[in-house]
Amino acid sequence: MTTTTAPHGGAAPPHGHDHDHPSFLAHHFDTPAQQEASAKMGMWVFLATEILMFSGLFLAYAIARWAYPEMVLEAHHHLSIPMGGVNTVVLITSSFTVAVGVRAAKIDNQKLLQWMLLATIFLAGCFLVVKYFEYSAKFEHGLLPGRFYTADYIAKDLTVPSPLGGPHTFFGIYFLMTGLHGVHVVLGMCVMTWIYLRARRGEFGPHFFTPVENVGLYWHLVDLVWIFLFPLLYLVK
Amino acid sequence: MATTTVEGALAGAAHDHREPSYIQASSGLKAWLFTIDHKRIGMMYLASVWTFFFIAGALALLFRLELLTPNLDLLLHLVGGENAAMIHAKALDLYNKLFTLHGGLMVFAFIVPSIPASLGNFFLPLMLGAKDVAFPKLNLASYYLYVIGASVVVYAILGAGLDTGWTFYTPYSTTTGTAVTTATLGVFIMGFSSILTGLNFIVTIHKMRAPGMTWNRMPLFLWAIYATSVIQILATPVLAITLLLLVMERTLGIGIFDPAMGGDPVLFQHFFWFYSHPAVYIMILPAFGVISEIIAVHSKKHIFGYWAIAISSVAIAIISFLVWGHHMFVSGQSEFAAVLFSFLTFAVAVPTAIKVFSWVATLYKGSISFTTPMLYGLMFLFTFTIGGLTGIFLGALAVDVHLHDTYFVVAHFHYVMMGGTVVAFLGGIHHWWPKMTGRMYPETLGKICSVIIFIGFNLTFFPQFIAGTQGMPRRYATYVDQYTIYHELSTVGSLILGVGLFIVAIYLLVSMFKGKQASDNPWGGASLEWATQSPPIEHNFHDTPHVDTDPYNFPNIDRSASIGHH
Numbered sequence: 001m002t003t004t005t006a007p008h009g010g011a012a013p014p015h016g017h018d019h020d021h022p023s024f025l026a027h028h029f030d031t032p033a034q035q036e037a038s039a040k041m042g043m044w045v046f047l048a049t050e051i052l053m054f055s056g057l058f059l060a061y062a063i064a065r066w067a068y069p070e071m072v073l074e075a076h077h078h079l080s081i082p083m084g085g086v087n088t089v090v091l092i093t094s095s096f097t098v099a100v101g102v103r104a105a106k107i108d109n110q111k112l113l114q115w116m117l118l119a120t121i122f123l124a125g126c127f128l129v130v131k132y133f134e135y136s137a138k139f140e141h142g143l144l145p146g147r148f149y150t151a152d153y154i155a156k157d158l159t160v161p162s163p164l165g166g167p168h169t170f171f172g173i174y175f176l177m178t179g180l181h182g183v184h185v186v187l188g189m190c191v192m193t194w195i196y197l198r199a200r201r202g203e204f205g206p207h208f209f210t211p212v213e214n215v216g217l218y219w220h221l222v223d224l225v226w227i228f229l230f231p232l233l234y235l236v237k
Numbered sequence: 238m239a240t241t242t243v244e245g246a247l248a249g250a251a252h253d254h255r256e257p258s259y260i261q262a263s264s265g266l267k268a269w270l271f272t273i274d275h276k277r278i279g280m281m282y283l284a285s286v287w288t289f290f291f292i293a294g295a296l297a298l299l300f301r302l303e304l305l306t307p308n309l310d311l312l313l314h315l316v317g318g319e320n321a322a323m324i325h326a327k328a329l330d331l332y333n334k335l336f337t338l339h340g341g342l343m344v345f346a347f348i349v350p351s352i353p354a355s356l357g358n359f360f361l362p363l364m365l366g367a368k369d370v371a372f373p374k375l376n377l378a379s380y381y382l383y384v385i386g387a388s389v390v391v392y393a394i395l396g397a398g399l400d401t402g403w404t405f406y407t408p409y410s411t412t413t414g415t416a417v418t419t420a421t422l423g424v425f426i427m428g429f430s431s432i433l434t435g436l437n438f439i440v441t442i443h444k445m446r447a448p449g450m451t452w453n454r455m456p457l458f459l460w461a462i463y464a465t466s467v468i469q470i471l472a473t474p475v476l477a478i479t480l481l482l483l484v485m486e487r488t489l490g491i492g493i494f495d496p497a498m499g500g501d502p503v504l505f506q507h508f509f510w511f512y513s514h515p516a517v518y519i520m521i522l523p524a525f526g527v528i529s530e531i532i533a534v535h536s537k538k539h540i541f542g543y544w545a546i547a548i549s550s551v552a553i554a555i556i557s558f559l560v561w562g563h564h565m566f567v568s569g570q571s572e573f574a575a576v577l578f579s580f581l582t583f584a585v586a587v588p589t590a591i592k593v594f595s596w597v598a599t600l601y602k603g604s605i606s607f608t609t610p611m612l613y614g615l616m617f618l619f620t621f622t623i624g625g626l627t628g629i630f631l632g633a634l635a636v637d638v639h640l641h642d643t644y645f646v647v648a649h650f651h652y653v654m655m656g657g658t659v660v661a662f663l664g665g666i667h668h669w670w671p672k673m674t675g676r677m678y679p680e681t682l683g684k685i686c687s688v689i690i691f692i693g694f695n696l697t698f699f700p701q702f703i704a705g706t707q708g709m710p711r712r713y714a715t716y717v718d719q720y721t722i723y724h725e726l727s728t729v730g731s732l733i734l735g736v737g738l739f740i741v742a743i744y745l746l747v748s749m750f751k752g753k754q755a756s757d758n759p760w761g762g763a764s765l766e767w768a769t770q771s772p773p774i775e776h777n778f779h780d781t782p783h784v785d786t787d788p789y790n791f792p793n794i795d796r797s798a799s800i801g802h803h
Contacts, residue, residue, distance in 0.1 A: 028369035056478030147490030172491030
């Protein structure tokens, strides 16, 4: 095996213990471009796992709807389309604000970046408040999952023999899907707050905005999941 | 001609000065516990997975001793109770808990993380010529998630009791009073660790390869780790949601797996095996990677069929998602589905056989040195092939109906998991021990132990094939007299196996402190991890290496290369 030494100097790529490293470049990356590409790819792979996790629930939904179509139709009337609709608008708007935030980081508009992150956090909060009222209404009427379900007045005339395939299954799936989605909204708010604090310290700019972009990607996914949940659960007919 | 250009290695040799290794770079417990160095994290994983391996192995020895005789005896002495009937019932319960803990720990705390998290963590960046994995902090986080998850599982089973087996099948798991919720939480956490490790490795392989390290110059170990990571990413989230549904079923009674409420318990099996069958390949693919390295390096010959081996790993990863139904031939799924799953299961044999034949072809006319790693490599070819071929028996629909849930299945997956993964893991540890610790293990003792393990392993599990074909069902604490001889052989074998593994653990630990100093490249390997010093420096290489050849060029000995176009 012959071993030769590559020329030192300008031709060689920068090394770990170099002095001309920008502050945001971690020790184990050679270039900022490599770091950025890695972070983005990592985020996309993570999003793929998120989609797969939700896909289990979408499968459960599909099976329930295929097995008991009348029940799903009947039960969905008890979800509030106005509240779900408002939340859809709120989330789509928040997706817009976070996208503007990423743009603001790219053009180095620090004030706009911070405001847009705050706006996104605020809108996520609005979503949860609406969700709180929606859940409370379900609790009051006994529209609860599985064995806690007490709203026997629904779906009385259905041909499906109760308790097999009753509306409790629909509400079980409803609470699981929106609940898991809600957890993601809360996590998104936490991460967004962290990004906001970093933005206030002026860490981001045209040369380094990957964390903002990644949290934006995550947020778009949360939005996207809701965009599927809304028609599937609220707009069955 | 082979030209591996590594500035650092040459500089080190020329000036004859050695930088402190990653072990010497900093000291103290905190420097290890909060390290983000992939090598230290790999070593911590190595210590942890072996700890769980020995705990779970000790449990296996315990119930193997119980199975020495047809009736309950040993376990009766371990439980207390007021009358004979109560003691008997408690002993049976204890047996259920023992095999659940053995299976749960072996699968989730040992085999799944074993090779990728320990050897993979240590060598993936080194083999790529990178300074670390892409996300070092995430790497440390995965390690702690793993430790927390495994501890929760141990607590759930030892502290509170769990008797579902490692598969958590409904409806039993939704109705039993034991700690299913806590145990699934533990597995859920370990699942996250697995996902994050897979994610880290995929990004590292895509983005952190050294200049000149093209995909076809990657050592085959990395291809195997890559295929494993892809499965981890695609399958583990499904396990997460399955376990979440199981917990919700138990706590909220959502009825999704409960036929009384319109659900379906078989749906759980679909969900579970959609993860757990690919997970079987999470467990075995890294072993294939290790074997490719061992066979090529220790027979000093260019690997036969580089692309065939590399792509067959990916092919196995893809097919693994299409065969989960072969665990459910007797669950009442449609006959059409069963036939389809049976056919697809046979398809797995094709890429697997491609690998085995390529390894055998690599040995052909190679300059084979019978070192300890190579003995494990050859042992793997033998035991894994038996494991793989018996998998075909089980994939055949009609035969499976007869063999389902018998000791034949137990023997089959132990031949694959232990005869495959554990043997490859042992081989890999010996192969890379000089690089990881800078010390040599005792070679003669190593060879003797590998023979003890080989005898013990086959004596333990081969009789189980016969017992299984004669109808001995798995998971029973007692059996009828006709199976006594097979159980006796099996128990004796397990003790031999236990002794062999114990001696290996002892001499490896001793060699860490007293072993002979290892050179940088004791086996004459050509991949990048051998180009840096033993043990490697903190940043792996003094400078980013440049690669202009593939990792299996052993120019001085390689005969096949000189015959061709050179």
